Amino acid sequence: MSAMYSKFHQAYENRHEYARAYPGRGVLGYMCTYAPEEVAYAAGLLPVRIVGAHEPESVTAPHIFNMFCAYCRDILAQGLTGKYDYLKGVVHVNCCEKIRNAYDSWLRHVPDTHGYYMFMPQYIWHKGAVAAFRQEVDGFRRSLEQDWGVSVGDSEMDRAIEVYNENRGLMRQVYKMMQEDHPRILGEELMAMGLSNQVMDKVDHSRLIREFLVQVEGRSGESAVRTMVIGQTDDLGLAQLLDSMGARVVVDENCFGLRYFWDQVESGGDPLTAIATRYVERAPCPVKDAQEPRRRTTFVTDLAKQYGVALAIIIYPKFCDPHGYDSPVLTEALQGMGVEVLELEQDFTIPLGQFRTRIEATLEMLQLEVS
Amino acid sequence: MPVTDVLYPTRPMDCFSKMKELRRKVAWDTWNSRENGRPLALSGEVGATAILGAFDAEILPSMPTGREMRDLDWVVKLNEAAETKGYGRDCCATLRIALGAHFLGTFGLIPGKEERLKPDVVFSLALCQGQMKAHQSYADHMGIPTTHIELPYSHPRPAELTDYFLAQSHDAIEHLEKVFGRPCDDEKLIEGVRNEWRSRLAMARIAEAQKAVPAPLKLKNFISFVVFEWRGWNHRAEVADFYEMAQAEVEERVREGIAGFGGEKVRLLHEGVLPWFSNQVLRYPEKYGGTYVASWTHFTNSGAFYQDEEGHWRVPSPPWERGLELKDRDSALRCLADLYLPNLMNNFVMERPDHRLGLARDWNVDGAVYALDRGCIGMATVLLESVILFKDAGIPVINYEMCCTNPADFDEGYYQTSIDAFMDRWR
Ligand code: SF4
Ligand code: SF4
Numbered sequence: 001m002s003a004m005y006s007k008f009h010q011a012y013e014n015r016h017e018y019a020r021a022y023p024g025r026g027v028l029g030y031m032c033t034y035a036p037e038e039v040a041y042a043a044g045l046l047p048v049r050i051v052g053a054h055e056p057e058s059v060t061a062p063h064i065f066n067m068f069c070a071y072c073r074d075i076l077a078q079g080l081t082g083k084y085d086y087l088k089g090v091v092h093v094n095c096c097e098k099i100r101n102a103y104d105s106w107l108r109h110v111p112d113t114h115g116y117y118m119f120m121p122q123y124i125w126h127k128g129a130v131a132a133f134r135q136e137v138d139g140f141r142r143s144l145e146q147d148w149g150v151s152v153g154d155s156e157m158d159r160a161i162e163v164y165n166e167n168r169g170l171m172r173q174v175y176k177m178m179q180e181d182h183p184r185i186l187g188e189e190l191m192a193m194g195l196s197n198q199v200m201d202k203v204d205h206s207r208l209i210r211e212f213l214v215q216v217e218g219r220s221g222e223s224a225v226r227t228m229v230i231g232q233t234d235d236l237g238l239a240q241l242l243d244s245m246g247a248r249v250v251v252d253e254n255c256f257g258l259r260y261f262w263d264q265v266e267s268g269g270d271p272l273t274a275i276a277t278r279y280v281e282r283a284p285c286p287v288k289d290a291q292e293p294r295r296r297t298t299f300v301t302d303l304a305k306q307y308g309v310a311l312a313i314i315i316y317p318k319f320c321d322p323h324g325y326d327s328p329v330l331t332e333a334l335q336g337m338g339v340e341v342l343e344l345e346q347d348f349t350i351p352l353g354q355f356r357t358r359i360e361a362t363l364e365m366l367q368l369e370v371s
Numbered sequence: 372m373p374v375t376d377v378l379y380p381t382r383p384m385d386c387f388s389k390m391k392e393l394r395r396k397v398a399w400d401t402w403n404s405r406e407n408g409r410p411l412a413l414s415g416e417v418g419a420t421a422i423l424g425a426f427d428a429e430i431l432p433s434m435p436t437g438r439e440m441r442d443l444d445w446v447v448k449l450n451e452a453a454e455t456k457g458y459g460r461d462c463c464a465t466l467r468i469a470l471g472a473h474f475l476g477t478f479g480l481i482p483g484k485e486e487r488l489k490p491d492v493v494f495s496l497a498l499c500q501g502q503m504k505a506h507q508s509y510a511d512h513m514g515i516p517t518t519h520i521e522l523p524y525s526h527p528r529p530a531e532l533t534d535y536f537l538a539q540s541h542d543a544i545e546h547l548e549k550v551f552g553r554p555c556d557d558e559k560l561i562e563g564v565r566n567e568w569r570s571r572l573a574m575a576r577i578a579e580a581q582k583a584v585p586a587p588l589k590l591k592n593f594i595s596f597v598v599f600e601w602r603g604w605n606h607r608a609e610v611a612d613f614y615e616m617a618q619a620e621v622e623e624r625v626r627e628g629i630a631g632f633g634g635e636k637v638r639l640l641h642e643g644v645l646p647w648f649s650n651q652v653l654r655y656p657e658k659y660g661g662t663y664v665a666s667w668t669h670f671t672n673s674g675a676f677y678q679d680e681e682g683h684w685r686v687p688s689p690p691w692e693r694g695l696e697l698k699d700r701d702s703a704l705r706c707l708a709d710l711y712l713p714n715l716m717n718n719f720v721m722e723r724p725d726h727r728l729g730l731a732r733d734w735n736v737d738g739a740v741y742a743l744d745r746g747c748i749g750m751a752t753v754l755l756e757s758v759i760l761f762k763d764a765g766i767p768v769i770n771y772e773m774c775c776t777n778p779a780d781f782d783e784g785y786y787q788t789s790i791d792a793f794m795d796r797w798r
Contacts, residue, residue, distance in 0.1 A: 063755050067745045092773065094524065096500050097720070097752040104753050119523045122503060128538030135531060230779060256670075290503040292510045292517045319746060321461040325504035328457030329511065347750045 003125035005212050009191035009236070015048070015199040019086055022046045022201070025148060026088035031075060031103055033198075033260045033285075034093040034120050036137050041202070042160035043144040043152045047091070049198035049256075050075045050084060051234050054349050057081075063105040064098075069317040070234065070348045072102040079110040089114030089147070091140070094122075095287045096322050105199050114147060116140055124280050124288050134276035141272070157271035159202050164265065167202040170209040171261045176251040179307055182221025187239040187249030195234060224248035225366055228257040228339075230300060230330060231316035232256070237350040238315065245359060251307040253300050258285045286322035296326060297333050304339055309365055313359075315344040340366055375660055379630035386617045393613050397604050402481050404429035405488065410551040412494040413509060415603035417715075418571075419520055419707055420494035421542065422565025423603070425555045426547055430603040431479055431490050433506060435776070439645035443778050449475065450777055458508070464746020464776040465644075468506035471511045491515045492550045494543070495709065497538040498718055499749030502607045516544045516550060522711055524718050533708045540704045549756045557700045563606035564703045566708055568675075568689050570605035573614035575674030575686040580621045581664050582734050585630035587621050590641060590663035591653045593629060597673045636660030637797045640731055642667055642757065643742035644750050644775040655787055656740075659794035665734040667716075667727045668750055675714040678722070682729040685722065687714050724757040731766055738793065741770035745780055 011018065019027045025044035030037070037047040048110040052074025059080045060073040078084055090113055092103040107115045119137040121129040141152050174193060177185060193212070197205050229238065232255040239249050252258050263282040265274050289296040304312060312334050316323035331341045342362050344355060404411045412423050415432035423430060432647070449471030454460075456474055458467055468657075472478035479488040493510045497503045497519045505722035508515045520539045533779050544555045574596065580587050596617060599610045639656060641663040646652055653663050670676065676684045690697065690706045716726050731739060740763055744751050754770075761768040769789055774780035 062759060065743050065751050065755060067743075067751075068748075097748050100720055101752045101756075105756060107721075108756060121521060121523070121535070122497070122500060123519050123521050123539070126521070126539050127542045128535045131538070132532055132535035135535075139531075155468050286504070287500050288495075289499070290507050291519060292507065294507070294511075321463065322502055322504055324459050324461035325508060329508075331457065 004186060005189055005209070007208050008189065008196040011196040011200055011205075011208065012192055013092040015196075016083065016086075016201065017050075017080060019046065021212070024201075027086055028089050028091055029084055029087045029359055030091045030093075031099055032093050032095045033255055034095060034279055034288075035091050035118075036093075036140065038157060038160040038164050038265065038271075038275050039137060039141050039152065040091065040144065041044050041163065043141075043150050045088065045144070045146075045148070046201055050078065050090070051195075051199070052348070053078060053083070054235055056348055060105075063109065064072040064101050067319050068098040068101060070346070071234075071317045072073055072098045074348055076102040076105055079106045083146060087113070089116060091116040091118070092240050093118045093120045095120070095285065096320075101307045116143055120288075121280065122288055123291050124284060125291055130273065130276050130280050133280055137276050138254065138272050140339065153172065154271055157275070158267065159273060161265045161267050161271060161274065163202045163206075165267065167197065167206045167209070168261045168264050170199065170213075173213065174209060175251065175258065177216065178305055180221055182223050183250055184216050184219040184221045185247055187227070187243050187247075188236055188287055190249055191229075191236055191239040191252070191257060194252075194254070194260065195236070197261060198256065201214055222248075225310045225311055225363060226250045226307060226309050227313060228252060228304055228307065229257070230312055230314045232320065233315045233346055233350075235346065238313070238344075241352060241356060241359065247311060247359065247363060251309065253283070253301050253303060258303075259285060277348075279280050280292065286326040287322070289326070294329065301329055301333050301337060304334060309339055311340045311362065313342050313344060315346055318345045318347050375634035375658060376631045379628060379633045379635060381630050381633040382619060384588075384617070386613070386620050386698050389613060389616065389630065390586070390596070393609060394598065397599075397602070397607065397610070401429045401431055402488070405797060410553070411488060411490045412492050413490040413506075413513075413515075414494045416502065417496040417498050417522075418567055418600070418603075418605060418711060419540070421497055421560055421567050421606040421703070421707065422547070423494060424563035424606040425544070425557065425560035425710045426553060427550050427556070427559070428547075428551065431488055431604045431717065432497070433469060433493070433509065434465060434601055435472065440468075440776065443648055446648060446776055446778060461503055462743070463499075463501035464744075464774050466502065467746070468776050469504060470508055470512075473509060485746070488741070489513060491539060492547065494547070495519050497521045498715075501748050509627070516546075516547045518550070518603060522715065522718050524529070524720065533705070533712060536708045537704055540707065541700075543699070555633075555700070557703070560700060561697045561703045562608070564706050564710075565691075565697060566606045566608055566611040568706065569611035570599065570614045571673070571675040571710065571714075573618040573684060574600070574690060575620050575676055576618045577614075578665070578670040578674050579686060580618075580625050583625040584735065585628070585632070585635040586638065586664040587624035587629060587631055589631035589653065590666055590669070590751040594645070594669050596664075597669055600673045606736075615649070630655060632662040634660050635662050637794065638662065638664045638735055640665050640667070640727075640734070640736045640739040641742065642727065642739060643754060644668060644744045645742065645745045646773045646778075646781045647775055648778050649781065649783060650785070652786065655790050656794055659790075659797065661790075661794050661797070663740075665730055665736060667723070667730050670718040670730070671726070675710060676716055677714050678716070678726055678729050684726075684729055720752055723753050724760045727757045728760050728764055728766075731761065731764075732746060737797065738767040740790070740793070741768060743770050743772045744775050745772065746774040746776055767796060
């Protein structure tokens with residue numbers, strides 16, 4: 001296999017420098033991928049996901065109870081220590097209670113923060129969910145117009161939708177390639193592409209994907225244990241570890257990967273309704289998939305089938321209850337279709353040594369079953 | 372051990388025996404629901420149960436029973452059962468032990484019989500995402516459908532989301548008609564909505580009576596009233612009647628200067644959920660003349676309040692006093708929206724610290740004790756921001772950690788030592 005394409009990785013590593021140098025109207029941070037980014041982009045702002053640094057911190061203890069997930073404490077720590085001092089505002093769409101605490105504490109203690117809060121239905125199948133969210137998206141649009149003296153009309157939104165949809169289409173193209181028997185793309189590249197996507201202007205990111213696709217053309221593939229990462233992780237360490245052990249992430253159902261970009265906005269018609277519909281109907285996260293029949297289980301098992309997955313790794317931050325409630329259900333469904341499942345828990349950092357041992361044991365078992 | 376002076380007269384509440392009787396009656400109605408040909412919903416907590424009342428449905432509470440909460444060995448077993456099935460300590464502790472009871476096959480077991488009640492549907496007015504996920508797991512386990520109405524929280528424009536609340540409520544009624552195989556009786560819906568309003572207003576007035584010095588009730592006694600709300604029975608006429616009777620008695624105690632705790636010297640606020648398995652937590656400060664008189668958690672769970680522009684807590688007037696008619700299904704549902712959207716403070720997560728400060732001031736609280744509950748994420752959200760606000764306002768505050776349903780996670784000795792030190796400032 002040819003050398004790794006590292007530009008996604010670099011872009012992610014240099015996210016703060018990139019954002020500081022951004023030539024547009026400024027940068028807006030968001031904490032949850034249900035934030036309707038297209039609207040902020042249409043207002044000339046760069047929406048970026050606020051992510052953790054994966055380092056121990058000592059600043060959030062007075063604000064967030066220590067049994068809340070490491071992710072929400074890590075992102076708040078970034079705000080409190082000034083890592084995001086370039087943000088013009090923080091937008092939050094309600095998902096779980098814990099991250100709402102992070103958002104609230106951010107507004108209270110990070111100076112000069114413009115906060116934008118939106119309600120987003122948790123029961124996404126309800127009549128009226130799209131209309132309710134459309135109302136909130138419109139409120140967000142109006143707040144941006146008022147706060148930054150810009151006009152966000154239909155044409156600006158149509159253009160933003162186009163840019164986002166194009167990027168989503170390209171991401172899907174890369175994921176499609178992972179269905180090959182001998183994938184040509186490393187798991188780390190796939191994950192780095194997803195992570196960098198959340199911190200870059202989509203025009204720049206799409207350019208990188210095109211460049212990447214050209215490079216991949218000339219590569220030959222490799223066989224590896226086909227692995228799916230499920231849950232929530234923004235640490236590249238896991239994909240690197242798997243690559244080094246003969247396992248390959250061929251698909252994911254990760255908040256920092258596929259779940260973020262998978263669904264397009266239907267263009268044409270009222271852009272606010274189109275955006276609201278996309279977010280209500282997109283691949284659900286465990287917080288939103290709270291009703292019967294479950295959507296997420298079917299979504300995950302369908303992906304596992306399409307990508308011929310042999311091993312599924314369910315990983316999410318310690319003390320995350322929405323993922324905690326879904327994990328037993330997903331495990332049962334995946335095992336029922338013959339997929340080996342390994343559940344891993346992540347804190348501020350990934351305990352690589354411990355993970356290695358557990359993954360090794362699982363891989364050994366899988367090889368035995370295969371032979 | 373300090374000696375507590377008796378400063379005020381006390382006497383037991385007359386209505387407690389009535390409460391016990393009523394509790395038995397409604398529980399009995401639940402256990403006999405099948406024999407009586409009634410539909411059954413797994414529900415409780417928060418409200419909108421008038422919708423179930425419109426179908427004559429009985430309610431099997433989704434919360435664990437008192438027996439499950441107090442029997443320590445049993446609680447440990449329930450926790451283990453949930454854990455074995457993969458539901459770890461991250462999940463809401465209260466609903467996790469109910470999940471344990473589902474797995475052990477004891478959930479809904481009819482007292483004195485081998486039989487278990489199987490509800491037709493899980494119904495909830497959903498507030499906390501942990502509750503929503505746990506209810507989904509119950510439905511999965513029992514193989515029954517769910518119908519939920521979500522309380523939209525939109526900062527700062529809740530009223531704009533009334534349409535969404537209404538759309539969901541109409542939707543829920545249509546779904547329940549299919550699940551129960553009977554039509555919604557709109558007259559009963561109207562009656563139930565009126566009763567939910569009455570129950571919550573009476574509880575709010577009882578909470579308000581706690582502003583008096585001495586407070587007419589110990590917090591423990593106030594919490595014992597909340598049972599009807601937790602169990603989803605606020606829409607029943609006899610429950611609303613009972614609450615109004617209790618309100619009259621509490622107000623009479625205020626007029627007569629009767630105290631919940633006769634040694635009241637220091638008025639305390641207890642915040643967060645309590646360790647259900649310990650009877651002593653609320654009583655402990657009494658040896659120093661301290662008594663818990665208020666709690667944002669329990670006042671907002673059971674009453675109806677809003678905060679005015681000066682930060683004072685206010686009780687809303689009922690819709691029928693504001694010219695809102697309760698005449699058909701839609702107007703009844705609008706009155707439910709009118710109750711829960713603006714007046715369920717619980718739902719305004721980011722305003723909680725300010726609510727709590729307003730509460731401490733309005734109820735003349737001297738100090739606050741915060742329970743950082745590892746098991747209830749819903750109530751622990753932004754709790755520490757409230758601690759900061761209290762400190763800034765000069766109100767003494769301490770916190771302790773525990774898990775409301777897991778005795779292994781509560782160090783009672785540590786709690787007592789912290790209270791010993793905390794109460795020292797008022798000696
Ligand atoms: S969903 Fe889980 S990981 Fe995400 S903020 Fe909530 S608790 Fe944390
Ligand atoms: S509020 Fe607390 S006890 Fe209630 S469902 Fe949420 S986490 Fe559980």
